[in-house]
Structures are given as structure tokens and as C-alpha cells.
Amino acid sequence: MxxxxxxxxxxxxxxxxxxxxxxxxxxxxxxxxxxxxxxxxxxxxxxxxxxxxxxxxxxxxxxxxxxxxxxxxxxxxxxxxxxxxxxxxxxxxxxxxxxxxxxxxxxxxxxxxxxxxxxxxxxxxxxxxxxxxxxxxxxxxxxxxxxIPLWKHYAEIAGNPIPETLPIPCFNVINGGEHAGNKLPFQEFFVIPTGAETFSESMEIGCEVFHNLKSVIKAKFGGDATLIGDEGGFAPPCDVESGLDMIMEAADKAGYLDKVSVGLDVASSEFKVAGEDAYDLDFKATEKDPSQVLSGDEMIALYKKLIDKYPIVTIEDPFDQDDWANWSKIVAEVGEEVQIVGDDLTVTNPIKIQEAVDTKAANCLLLKVNQIGSISESIDAVKLSKQNGWGVMTSHRSGETEDNYIADLAVGLCTGQIKTGAPCRGERTAKYNQLLRIEEQLGASAIYPGMGFRKPAWMG
The missing domain is CATH 3.30.390.10 (Enolase-like, N-terminal domain)
Known part of the structure; x- marks a missing residue:
């Protein structure tokens, strides 16, 4: 009324x-x-x-x-x-x-x-x-x-002259952290089809690796381990390295080992030890293992070990939201080869992004519109990030709805990458399906960034 x-x-x-x-x-x-x-x-x-x-x-x-x-x-x-x-x-x-x-x-x-x-x-x-x-x-x-379509409207609001780039999907196929009831400390493990030539092909790769991963997990841990977490990924009782090993085994079984990269969302603010330069990788256990409490330098050593062993192209929230020194340290040491994504650090807020730019604490923004609260402010955050040479990853949240607007946002703002869960659960596939529709609308002009996902065409 x-x-x-x-x-x-x-x-x-x-x-x-x-x-x-x-x-x-x-x-x-x-x-x-x-x-x-x-x-x-x-x-x-x-x-x-x-x-x-x-x-x-x-x-x-x-x-x-x-x-x-x-x-x-x-x-x-x-x-x-x-x-x-x-x-x-x-x-x-x-x-x-x-x-x-x-x-x-x-x-x-x-x-x-x-x-x-x-x-x-x-x-x-x-x-x-x-x-x-x-x-x-x-x-x-x-x-x-x-x-006009929503993606084009977003592009024109933002002043993006080239809204033809589909994002590379980062499929969250293994869930841990606060998103699952297992002991796995890291929150998300991504399959990223960097070797695909089109968005449609990336969906084929992601879905086939996902199904093969289910078989791999079931063979190792039994059927109960293939239950899914908040974002559609599996939640097996594995550790970080065995989780990555299973993803690589699944990619091999699917025939896509040469087309798949992997990524991590550590969400380390969830297991930072208060008042100490320490992170408790055993934070979900009832009986804790003291050897799993690592210093900032030891965490960086762990990340470097993983980067050397696996085709990791992106790591999100490797340190706590207030641990600026270790953020700057990891960017300096691995930031050229690996994308370091600010989520809790930057919260899609231009003030926090500028602080991270000034301290060289990240090189990619995780775009979550509900962290800042409006489309206009989200556009400002993306522009600031791109103007400073950062990548931008559009993201869902763990509590989602069937709304698929972030698919249009990722295309309109030419973010080049998106994470919106596993190819499983309707609130996740709604976004992937919208991107397939947009790809169809764009036709021959559609661009798939592949390994160029960190620097898509439009720079703001």
C-alpha cells in the first residue's frame, strides 16, 4: 500500500x-x-x-x-x-x-x-x-x-565497452571449513577449467570432473563421504593434500588433466589463533593436535609447497582479515604466479581495497555485493581494483537463493572469473545456466578468458 x-x-x-x-x-x-x-x-x-x-x-x-x-x-x-x-x-x-x-x-x-x-x-x-x-x-x-539484457545494462552503467567476456568458472568441488562438518580446515577446493576454449566446454569439464571425483571419494572413503556441503561440493574426511590429490585423480580419470587448474579458499580468519601469529589447522577437532598450529611463515611455507606440487592458480584469504603483514609477504613471494584473493580482507569495500593496494596485500578482489550492499558501490569496488591491475572474481555466498544476477554481473563487469559452487544444487546451477544462456546470446562474439582470467580485456 x-x-x-x-x-x-x-x-x-x-x-x-x-x-x-x-x-x-x-x-x-x-x-x-x-x-x-x-x-x-x-x-x-x-x-x-x-x-x-x-x-x-x-x-x-x-x-x-x-x-x-x-x-x-x-x-x-x-x-x-x-x-x-x-x-x-x-x-x-x-x-x-x-x-x-x-x-x-x-x-x-x-x-x-x-x-x-x-x-x-x-x-x-x-x-x-x-x-x-x-x-x-x-x-x-x-x-x-x-x-536490454541485465548483463548489458550493468556494462553500460559501469562504462564497460566490451561486455563479451564470459567468466571462467571456479567449481567448489570439495567443501571444508565452516561450510562442512568434516575436519578439513580449508573452506573450498576449486576445479578451474583454464584449458577450455569456451564457457560451454568449461561446464562439460567441470561436471565430468565432479562426477569422477564422487567415484574417487567413494572408493577411498565409502558412500557417506560423498554427502555434500553448503555449496554443493563433497565433504570427505581428508586433509588438504589428499583433497587436492583426489581432485587431480578425478581430472585424470575424466581425461582433462591438461585442461584443469586448481584453487583454494582458505578462509583463514576462521582459524586464526587470537592474539598470536598462529593458525590452528585442527580447529574443528575435539582433541587438538598441537603440531597443526602454524605460524605465518609456516603457513607461507605450506602454500609454497602446495603451489610446487599442484597446478594452483588462485588462493583466497590465505591469512586473517587483520594480518596485513603476512598478506603482503605472500603477495611478494608468490603473487606473480598465483592470484592472491582478498575476501575478508577487502569485503568489496573501496576503502579496504585501497588499503590493500597501498600495502600490496592482495592482487584480486572477491566481488560479493552483499558485503558492500549496493550495485553502485560494487561497481566502484571493481573499477578501483581493475585500475590497480587486480583481478576480480565474482562470488556467490554460502547462503544463496535461486536468483542468478551474479552471472550477469560477472559478464557486465568483465570480471573474467566466477565462483558459485559445485555444478550441483539448484541455487548454484542457476548461475551457471544463466551464463550458458548469455553465451548463447553473445554467439560468436563470446570470449572465454582461459589462462587470461586475471587480466580480461576491460580495465575500467
Missing amino acids: LTASTRSLARKASTNASPQRMMSAITGVKGREIIDSRGNPTVEVDITTAQGTFTASVPSGASTGIYEAHELRDGGSRYMGKGCATAVANVNTVLADAIMGMDSADQRGIDEAMLKADGTPNKANLGANAILGISLAIGKAGASSRG
Whole structure:
């Protein structure tokens, strides 16, 4: 239901606007609570214009950085404190009033109006989940108003003249850390089809390696070990090296050993020993092994050993979000050959990215829109990263929805790489399937970056 103030805004918009502007003006904003892939509530938003209703939903992370924008949860007993009723109410009242009647094609203007309504640096007042839900739905409405695909709309907002690059997929085929109940400390193990020639071929490779990996794990550990984690990957009772060994064995069995690279998301903030230069690789065990507590230098030695033994091309969050010295050290030692990705370190925030640029603490941004809370700010983060020679990896969250907008975002912003889980579970395959559709739309002009994923064509 429209309030008196929103009706006034809508009337004002209809009086002063051109016919095209009237078609794209926001006439309705509706938020609701839906359920994400982990069974927790999240925010979904409908934006209505004369052209229809456009819906988007917000993801949520399990392994979250302390510097991320504020995700507003209700607390109390409902949904074990994770309810989003307050964020939804903010969508339907304060935020709706702030943007009603505005042109849905004006992504930045709408995002800025919401930031002004919130009035805090990290969206603590109204909630990043409330603001992002609207920001994402606005993107879809804006693309429709201009009669272009969402990926192209994102490209034009960002000033990307070459939106033809499909991202290389980083398939998370083994889950550990906070994403699985095994003892594996590292959170994600990627199969990356760097040797594919097209995105379609990369999907064939990823799916076939995934199925072969299931057979390898079952033969070693039994059928129970092929149960899957939050992002669709398997969660076997292995250690880091045996996990990588199984991935390479699966790639060999699938016939793609020469076309596959691998990567890691260590998510080391989850097992940093407080107040010490130490990381507890046995952090999930009930009876801990003291030999598994490594110093920063010992962690770097471990990473170097793995890089020498396996075709590793990317390592995400090798150190804690506040361990700047060790971040800078690992970039200096392996950053030329291996991409060092900032997630908890940079939280898609231009301020944190600039700090990492200045200290040479990373060379790739993990793009998670809910870490910063709006599309416009996400674009700013990508531009800053690219201007400083970084790579950009578009990313889902462990708590996902069926929404597939990050596929369009990865193409529109020419990130060159994406991680959105294993080729398993509907909320993960939704993104891969959208990329297959975009590849079909692009036809012969579609570019697959392969080993050039760190430096795709557009540099911002």
C-alpha cells in the first residue's frame, strides 16, 4: 500500500516526466521474507514500474568478514534470531519512501538515495540486506526499461565497452571449513577449467570432473563421504593434500588433466589463533593436535609447497582479515604466479581495497555485493581494483537463493572469473545456466578468458 508521501511522489513523477521516464518510474516497492539455501530467512524485493514487476533476492554468508556491511537480523527466538522482518519493514517504509517515483534506470541515483536514508557508513540503520534487495531489483527494472539484457545494462552503467567476456568458472568441488562438518580446515577446493576454449566446454569439464571425483571419494572413503556441503561440493574426511590429490585423480580419470587448474579458499580468519601469529589447522577437532598450529611463515611455507606440487592458480584469504603483514609477504613471494584473493580482507569495500593496494596485500578482489550492499558501490569496488591491475572474481555466498544476477554481473563487469559452487544444487546451477544462456546470446562474439582470467580485456 502506498503512503500519502509516496503517492505524492508518484504523482509528481508522472506530471514532470517524459513518456519513457513515466514507463520506467518506480510505482511500487514490496519486500518479503523468503528462505535461503541453508534454511535461513533472507530478503526478497519486488520493484514495480509500468513495464511490470521485477524481483531480486539477497544472499547471506556463513564465513563473514568483520568489516562487511551490516546484515540486519531481528534477534529473539523467531528463526533462532535470524529473522529479517525488520529489514523487510524498512524496505516497505523508509526505503520505499526514499525512491518512489524515481527512474528505475538511474541505478546510482537510487542507490545514493537509499544510502542517504540509512545515514551510516555500514548500513547499520536500515540494513545492507534491505538496501541490496532494492538495488538488485532496480537493476532488473532498469534493464527492462532500456530493452536490454541485465548483463548489458550493468556494462553500460559501469562504462564497460566490451561486455563479451564470459567468466571462467571456479567449481567448489570439495567443501571444508565452516561450510562442512568434516575436519578439513580449508573452506573450498576449486576445479578451474583454464584449458577450455569456451564457457560451454568449461561446464562439460567441470561436471565430468565432479562426477569422477564422487567415484574417487567413494572408493577411498565409502558412500557417506560423498554427502555434500553448503555449496554443493563433497565433504570427505581428508586433509588438504589428499583433497587436492583426489581432485587431480578425478581430472585424470575424466581425461582433462591438461585442461584443469586448481584453487583454494582458505578462509583463514576462521582459524586464526587470537592474539598470536598462529593458525590452528585442527580447529574443528575435539582433541587438538598441537603440531597443526602454524605460524605465518609456516603457513607461507605450506602454500609454497602446495603451489610446487599442484597446478594452483588462485588462493583466497590465505591469512586473517587483520594480518596485513603476512598478506603482503605472500603477495611478494608468490603473487606473480598465483592470484592472491582478498575476501575478508577487502569485503568489496573501496576503502579496504585501497588499503590493500597501498600495502600490496592482495592482487584480486572477491566481488560479493552483499558485503558492500549496493550495485553502485560494487561497481566502484571493481573499477578501483581493475585500475590497480587486480583481478576480480565474482562470488556467490554460502547462503544463496535461486536468483542468478551474479552471472550477469560477472559478464557486465568483465570480471573474467566466477565462483558459485559445485555444478550441483539448484541455487548454484542457476548461475551457471544463466551464463550458458548469455553465451548463447553473445554467439560468436563470446570470449572465454582461459589462462587470461586475471587480466580480461576491460580495465575500467
